[in-house]
Amino acid sequence: MQITVVHYQKCDFPEIFWLKRLLREIAIEQVEDLSQTRVFPNSIVICKKLDQLRPELLRSISVTPGVILFHISDEWYLDRLEPYRCFVHVFRNYYHPGLRQRGITQFPMGPCRFIGENREIPPVTDRRHRWSFVGNLASTRRPMMHHLADIKPSCIHITGTRGPSNTWLGPADYLQVLSDSMFVPCPMGNVNLESFRLYEALDCGAIPIVERRPWLDYFTQLFGPHPLPSVNYWKEAHPIMISLLSDPKRLYDKQIEIQHWWRQMEAQVADHLSSAIVSVVGKRERVNFAPPVPSRLRGFGEMLKHHNGTALLARSTLTLRRLFTRQS
Numbered sequence: 001m002q003i004t005v006v007h008y009q010k011c012d013f014p015e016i017f018w019l020k021r022l023l024r025e026i027a028i029e030q031v032e033d034l035s036q037t038r039v040f041p042n043s044i045v046i047c048k049k050l051d052q053l054r055p056e057l058l059r060s061i062s063v064t065p066g067v068i069l070f071h072i073s074d075e076w077y078l079d080r081l082e083p084y085r086c087f088v089h090v091f092r093n094y095y096h097p098g099l100r101q102r103g104i105t106q107f108p109m110g111p112c113r114f115i116g117e118n119r120e121i122p123p124v125t126d127r128r129h130r131w132s133f134v135g136n137l138a139s140t141r142r143p144m145m146h147h148l149a150d151i152k153p154s155c156i157h158i159t160g161t162r163g164p165s166n167t168w169l170g171p172a173d174y175l176q177v178l179s180d181s182m183f184v185p186c187p188m189g190n191v192n193l194e195s196f197r198l199y200e201a202l203d204c205g206a207i208p209i210v211e212r213r214p215w216l217d218y219f220t221q222l223f224g225p226h227p228l229p230s231v232n233y234w235k236e237a238h239p240i241m242i243s244l245l246s247d248p249k250r251l252y253d254k255q256i257e258i259q260h261w262w263r264q265m266e267a268q269v270a271d272h273l274s275s276a277i278v279s280v281v282g283k284r285e286r287v288n289f290a291p292p293v294p295s296r297l298r299g300f301g302e303m304l305k306h307h308n309g310t311a312l313l314a315r316s317t318l319t320l321r322r323l324f325t326r327q328s
Helices: 014-022 055-062 082-086 141-148 171-179 196-203 218-223 234-245 248-280 296-304 309-327
Strands: 002-007 027-032 043-047 068-071 089-092 104-106 129-135 154-158 181-186 207-211
Touching: 014 027, 014 043, 014 248, 055 082, 068 082, 068 248, 089 248, 104 248, 129 141, 129 171, 129 234, 141 234, 141 309, 171 181, 171 196, 181 196, 181 234, 196 207, 196 248, 207 234, 207 248, 234 248
Parallel strands: 002 027, 002 043, 043 068, 068 089, 089 104, 129 154, 129 181, 181 207
Antiparallel strands: none
């Protein structure tokens, strides 16, 4: 089977590589059409800004059989979702409970960088760093650094908050850090608990530690039952790590358990996507939202669920700083 993946916006989409990995049994041809004039039957449209799809294009898509939307980057849950109705099926990242319905497949965002096929994963007990963190100190990351500071040896590489600079690690160096780490704490991303870091850590065989909220167990909603250590507050990660580090057999068994689960999860997601694609080939029936459609207000409320007090304070501080910078 072959399918065309179309993008109508000039942008690099790391999600395409994850899609190709999941659909490895399907031949994928990529097409760029910045004029937004060509529509391909039985294709996948990858899009991060739905409001930039021209009305004429959406009208053409709505009468073309088998066109699937792959909606990415809606981490704020603020995109207007009316264009979903023009497609026979929707794939999307960033799980939203209000979109758990027929015609919409929500799945993990996957890694941004790939460690490579058949690369040997070293046992967690043979790794140099007890834990590592590479990135900026947004949201809940400062408390994470504070509470884990005395667990050594560690590898910490702090980057800037704006575009690439000489403080950034290249992809190969970054993946090597993960491969040398026993634990990889995965604090929330920009505004969402999910981030590429989690999946890159899984690919490298590290033990990720994820965040949850007392009111939102996001990763259980996304994955179902899972073996990933999860914490409400980063001070809870310290005893988890110390306990496992004190027992090398339990530490190694945890790595094996997580790796087995991750392979099964990837295969399950791949099966779901492949089945969805096959089921809509040639179909003209469009996605039909079950009311109520999540509005921007409800989406904003969903985004706020990912925050605790620390994350909200960091977000407010960053927003105010940007406002003052623009005015000065």
